[in-house]
Amino acid sequence: MKKYGLLGRKLLHSLSPEIHRELGNNRYDLFQLEPNELDAFFEKRDFAGINVTFPYKKDVMKYCDVITESAKKIGSVDTIVVDENGKLIGDNSEYFGFCFMINKCGIDVSGKNVIVFGTGSDSLTVQAVIKDLGAKNIVTVSRQEIEESEDFYNHDEVDIIINTTANGMYPNNGMKFIELDRFPRLCGVMELIYNPRRTRLICDAEDRDIPNSDGLSMLVAQAYQTEIKFGRIEPDDELIRTTYKTMSDRRKNIILVGLPGCGKTTIAKVIAAKLGRPCIDVERLISMKAGVPLSTVYLAYGERYYRELETETLKKITRNGGQVIACESGAILSKENQYYIRQNGYVVWLTRELSGLKFDGVPLIRNFEALKRLDDERTPIYKFLADIQVEVTDNVEKTVSEIISIMNIKPTESIL
Structure with missing residues (x-):
C-alpha cells in the first residue's frame, strides 16, 4: 500500500505526521532525504501523495509532470499528488494555509x-x-x-x-x-x-x-488542504477548527504559578494524572541538581546561585510541550524566566487568602508581614503572566476541575 508523507532534509521535530493523524491519515510518514537521494525517490514513485518542505520546494519542480498555475505563480511546490494516470501533479497548499492564518488572527x-x-x-x-x-x-x-x-x-x-x-x-x-x-x-x-x-x-x-500570530494555524490549514488534494477528506470547517484546537492544546505546558504554599505542586500532580501528562516540579529539580534540600540551597549558597539554577531549569524544561509544571514561586521575577514560562505555556495563577498559605521553611518568609510584602511585590507579575486566575480552596478536586473546565482541554498523549 502506497503511503503519504513529508519530504525534507531535517524532519526530526516535524508535527506533520501528528496533524495528519488527527485528520484521519494514519499512513503519513517522514521522508528525510539528502539531495543525492531525490532522483531515486522520484524514479521509484512509491507514494500516493507528499508534502515538501525545506530545502526542496523548488528542487522538486523538475520531477513534476504537471505544475498547477498557482504553484507556477508562487515559484515553489509543497504538495505533490499522483493522479490516476501515475503523473506527478505539483501544487501549493501553503497559500491556503497562510490565508487561513491571516483570517484567523484578524x-x-x-x-x-x-x-x-x-x-x-x-x-x-x-x-x-x-x-x-x-x-x-x-x-x-x-x-x-x-x-x-x-x-x-x-x-x-x-x-x-x-x-x-x-x-x-x-x-x-x-x-x-x-x-x-x-x-x-x-x-x-x-x-x-x-x-x-x-x-x-x-x-x-x-x-x-x-495583534500577532504564530505559525501553527497555517501548518494545520496546510495539512487540511493537502488531505483534500489527496482525496481523503471533503471540505469541513469544523474539522479544521477542532484539529487546530487539539494541536494547540497538546503543545501547551500548563504552568502553575503563585505564592509559596498555595498548592501548586499538589494541584499540578492531580491535573497531570487526569490529563495523562508528565508532571514537573521545578523546586524538586533545583534541589536534585544542587544535591541538597531546597532551603539549604538558598541558605548555604545564596539567592544568586539559587536563581541561576532556577533559570537553567526553566530554560531546559519549557522547551518541550505537553507538560504540567509547578513553578517555584519566585521564578517569575526575572524577565528571562518570564519568557521561558510564556514560550510554550498556558499560565494558571493560583491565589488564596494569605492566612491560608503554608510558608513554613520558606527562606524569604519569616512572618506574616514578610508574606504580605512578597504578595505586594509579585502580584503585578503574576497578573501580567496569567492566562487565567483560579482561587484555591481546600477541595483540590474542585480546583482542578475548574482549571480543566476553563481551559476546555481533554486528556491527550504526551508529545515529549
Whole structure:
C-alpha cells in the first residue's frame, strides 16, 4: 500500500505526521532525504501523495509532470499528488494555509506597508498572498541582511512584520533579532514558526498589545488542504477548527504559578494524572541538581546561585510541550524566566487568602508581614503572566476541575 508523507532534509521535530493523524491519515510518514537521494525517490514513485518542505520546494519542480498555475505563480511546490494516470501533479497548499492564518488572527494587510523577513520558498508564498490581499508595499529582508545590517530599520513606516525565517525556532528558543519599538506604526506581527508557540518576537508583540500570530494555524490549514488534494477528506470547517484546537492544546505546558504554599505542586500532580501528562516540579529539580534540600540551597549558597539554577531549569524544561509544571514561586521575577514560562505555556495563577498559605521553611518568609510584602511585590507579575486566575480552596478536586473546565482541554498523549 502506497503511503503519504513529508519530504525534507531535517524532519526530526516535524508535527506533520501528528496533524495528519488527527485528520484521519494514519499512513503519513517522514521522508528525510539528502539531495543525492531525490532522483531515486522520484524514479521509484512509491507514494500516493507528499508534502515538501525545506530545502526542496523548488528542487522538486523538475520531477513534476504537471505544475498547477498557482504553484507556477508562487515559484515553489509543497504538495505533490499522483493522479490516476501515475503523473506527478505539483501544487501549493501553503497559500491556503497562510490565508487561513491571516483570517484567523484578524490582521488586515490591505493598504499596508509590509516587511517580510526571509527570501526563501515560504517567503514567496507569503508575498503572493499579501499581494493578492492588497498590501500597499512589500519589502523583503534576507537572513544575511538581518545579520550584517540594520538597514531594514530605515523602513520606519512599516505597518506589518512577517517572519518567514527560522530565527527563534527550536532549538534556538529566545533568539531576538528585531527591535519592535523601532517601527512606531506597527499594527501586526506574524511568523511561520510554531515551535515554540511564542518566540521572543511574538512575546514582544504581545507586550505591546500588537495583534500577532504564530505559525501553527497555517501548518494545520496546510495539512487540511493537502488531505483534500489527496482525496481523503471533503471540505469541513469544523474539522479544521477542532484539529487546530487539539494541536494547540497538546503543545501547551500548563504552568502553575503563585505564592509559596498555595498548592501548586499538589494541584499540578492531580491535573497531570487526569490529563495523562508528565508532571514537573521545578523546586524538586533545583534541589536534585544542587544535591541538597531546597532551603539549604538558598541558605548555604545564596539567592544568586539559587536563581541561576532556577533559570537553567526553566530554560531546559519549557522547551518541550505537553507538560504540567509547578513553578517555584519566585521564578517569575526575572524577565528571562518570564519568557521561558510564556514560550510554550498556558499560565494558571493560583491565589488564596494569605492566612491560608503554608510558608513554613520558606527562606524569604519569616512572618506574616514578610508574606504580605512578597504578595505586594509579585502580584503585578503574576497578573501580567496569567492566562487565567483560579482561587484555591481546600477541595483540590474542585480546583482542578475548574482549571480543566476553563481551559476546555481533554486528556491527550504526551508529545515529549
